[in-house]
Amino acid sequence: MSRVVVTGGAGKAGRAVVRDLVEHGHDVTSVDLVRDPNLTDAEQLVADVTDYGEVVDALEGADAVVHLAAIPAPGLKPDELTFRVNTTSTYNVFAAAPLLGLRRVVWASSETTLGLPFERELPRYAPIDEDHPLLPESSYALSKVVSEEMARQFSRWNGIPYVGLRFSNVMEPHDYERFPGFWDDARLRRWNLWGYVDARDVAQSCRLALDGDLTGAEAFIVAAADTVMNRPSADLMAEVYPDVELRDGVGEFETLLSIEKARRLLGYEPAFSWRDAIATPGVGGSH
Secondary structure (H helix, E strand, C coil): CEEEEECCCCCCHHHHHHHHHHEEEEEEEEEEEECCCCCCCCEEEECCCCCHHHHHHHCCCCCCEECCCCHHHHHHHHHHHHHHHHHHHHHHHHHHHHHHCCCEEEECCCCHHHHCCCCCCCCCCCCEEECCCCCCCHHHHHHHHHHHHHHHHHHHHHCCCCEEECCCCCCHHHHHHHHHHHEEEEEEHHHHHCCCEEEEHCCCCCCCCCCEEEEEEEEEECCCCCCCCCCCCHHHHHHHCCCCCCCCEEECCCCCCHHHHHHHHHCCCCCCCCCCCCCCCCCCHHH
């Protein structure tokens, strides 16, 4: 058992991560601006991770940290505030980790680093993987790109693995009820190549990233195994992105945000799909 601090533990992804780590025997502390009354199996600490001293206090005695606290999407707050909060909080966690002797930092990067919503620039190819150029199109995405560079330099300085997880659009089971509303117009969810990830698979990826045999700073795309759509992935690309290369071997409903690196290096395998949760006429449950 190890002691893991989860920043942003009261958020959508954070709640799932805290529960999963507790279920797998870790001693977990959730750090957030608020307490979640449903997180009864974990210690909860109210702290502001934009304050370095509060971060040091929160991480004292931990073996590792999963840093999820952030303004979680573009457009929620003014651009300057989003960039400042996200980069400052991430710097504080990254800097406190070696000071306190943590063995690993796992943190939330984002699919938006890759060019979402693909309006100024088209995807270079699909499925997109970690070799795709970083093309931030918002202050939020830029904060994640800057944080990935911070991770590389901090790891170079201190030798701790810094594992960035580029989460797709995080969904909880009740969110799947909205998916049929996407199906009549392929352009509604074109902005991230029709991607998503179940919060419980986010939790799996964080747990695996804590223990994986990794060195340096790594980034992984973390998505579901399929898309949000009830149409084949090749058909979606042909209709909406006809000029983008679709690489060979894409399965019928397979994600266009490649998770092959996470599969290979972390052992990640998505366990949850909307296809198992809601009825889909004419579409099977395999993916």
